[in-house]
Amino acid sequence: MSAHSDRVLERLTRLHPKVIDLELGRTERLLAALGHPERRLPPVIHVAGTNGKGSTIAMIRAGLESTGARVHVYTSPHLARFHERIRIAGELISEDRLLDCLERCEAANGDVPITFFEVTTAAAFLAMAETPADWTLLEVGLGGEFDATNVIERPRLSVITPVSVDHQQYLGETLPEIAAAKAGILKRGCLGIIARQPAEALEVIEARAARMLAPLMVEGQDWQVWEEHGRVAFLDPQGLLDLPLPRLIGAHQVENAGTAVAALRALGMDETACLAALAEAEWPARMQRLRTGPLVDAAAGAEVWLDGGHNPAAGVALAEALGRLPGRPVHLVVGMLRTKDAAGFLRPLEPVARSLQGVTIEGEAATLSAAETVAAARAAGFAAAHEAAGVEAAIRAIVADAPDCRIVICGSLYLAGRVLRENG
Known part of the structure; x- marks a missing residue:
């Protein structure tokens, strides 16, 4: 990492005594000071869940980019360099662009307490709002309802990958409590794509969707995916797709592929894009x-x-x-x-x-x-x-x-x- 952005990132870690402090007020205040870049993003696909978020985003991105679309992507954490978190119109954010956005966020925020994730999310939104693209893929950092990414009023799609027990110190001890946090990304009237869930998690997600009048497409009810004869079969009301096994290894990647394909179909993408999603996706440190x-x-x-x-x-x-x-x-x-x-x-x-x-x-x-x-x-x-x-x-x-x-x-x-x- 360049010493320039590294120094700013190090300063930003000192603005809040906690690494994680889930609430939206600080993020909303900073975004307002920046002129609300989150309102100027290309159509947003917002992804929450316990497992499979990154792989699912990688597959959706591969499918969208196969059509020639320019795609912004925000994920976390990074593996080797912070720049991995922010992809602008298909390319990792440049050092100059990252430094510019971080410094503008730092100046707009001043010394007011804000977590590292909140201020860097604002920097990502700034970079994405100022570069033309066709789609924005946002991965929730932690939970959903009070995550810094959850300031998008009308996402094009909300996606929830499988929910299980993790981060209990922040999200609650029980599966229904954790599912409630993830379901917080469902917005009024906006379609949700829901991967296969334990029954007690799905019940919470469906209750939230009913309150928000958010239509859902749920695995096992509205679409299905399974492996058969070394291929992936996907079935929804539009018909049956016969696809290759995902490039990413493991039966769980077949499930993630199903979620990605369900999302792509909801966005109007054709079979070619769905095939590319499975065949071309890359995601490091997953088998x-x-x-x-x-x-x-x-x-x-x-x-x-x-x-x-x-x-x-x-x-x-x-x-x-x-x-x-x-x-x-x-x-x-x-x-x-x-x-x-x-x-x-x-x-x-x-x-x-x-x-x-x-x-x-x-x-x-x-x-x-x-x-x-x-x-x-x-x-x-x-x-x-x-x-x-x-x-x-x-x-x-x-x-x-x-x-x-x-x-x-x-x-x-x-x-x-x-x-x-x-x-x-």
């Missing part, structure tokens, strides 16, 4: 095979994979994806944050993995120590769980005992980002 770099060299012929999933539902999805790959023994390198349910994430992985190496995520204050990760792994049923000094040391320890194996680095997007930076 990503690393093929070059120091970590691959350290693996000495063993496969190295990277996945940023970090909650129990992501553990289930990762275990399922690993179970589908051709047979090689699986060994895990795991680093996690203490805000996550580590044992819950690891429990589904225990049947598919031979061993686990726990690592501390360098540079992250909220990291579990390697010892704490190992303790969580043992609580999840892992018999062979050991501490390692770092990711490369963990890989070397694994291949010393199991040279022809599949190594999966997982547990945190922050760990994934560090791996991508250090592995080049």
Whole structure:
């Protein structure tokens, strides 16, 4: 990252004592001072949910861009560079543009308390409002109702990917409470695309939609997606589509593909765009095979994979994806944050993995120590769980005992980002 935007971003982290403080007043105040850029965005597709938001956005983007459309995209967190969060008309935001928007937001805000995510979201809106495009894809940062992105009065579509338990310290302890936060993105009269949900989550989402007079297209009721004979079948009132398996790996990506296709069909896109959504989408650190770099060299012929999933539902999805790959023994390198349910994430992985190496995520204050990760792994049923000094040391320890194996680095997007930076 350039030192210029880096310095501004560092200053912005000091404007609020909390990293997360869910409410909309601060964001609305800053956007008003900036002349309401959020009201000048191209048509918005707003995406909330617990798992699959990033992959679903990547597929929708691929589908839209295949038609020649120019697409703005806002996602979080970044992996290697902050600039990854903001894509302007198809390209990552330039350093000059990012610096300009950050400085204007900083000047408009002054010293008034505002969280880092709120002020950087305002900067993204500023950049997007000032560059022509056809569509805007917005990923919710956390929750939905009080997330800084939830200032769009009339999105073209609201999309809710599968909801499960995560971020309880901010969103509530129960699934209905968490679903209520996600359902907060549904706006009066605006169509919602709803992925498959647990019954108690869907009940809350449908109740919110009824209050807002927001029509819904719900998986299992209005559309269906399934894998059949190595292909993806999608069915809605417009008919049946026969599509390739997603480029992104795992059965959960078939579900995400269905959500993306349902959204594209609602936007009037044809079968060609739906095919491109599945065939061309890229999203790093989601069952990503690393093929070059120091970590691959350290693996000495063993496969190295990277996945940023970090909650129990992501553990289930990762275990399922690993179970589908051709047979090689699986060994895990795991680093996690203490805000996550580590044992819950690891429990589904225990049947598919031979061993686990726990690592501390360098540079992250909220990291579990390697010892704490190992303790969580043992609580999840892992018999062979050991501490390692770092990711490369963990890989070397694994291949010393199991040279022809599949190594999966997982547990945190922050760990994934560090791996991508250090592995080049």
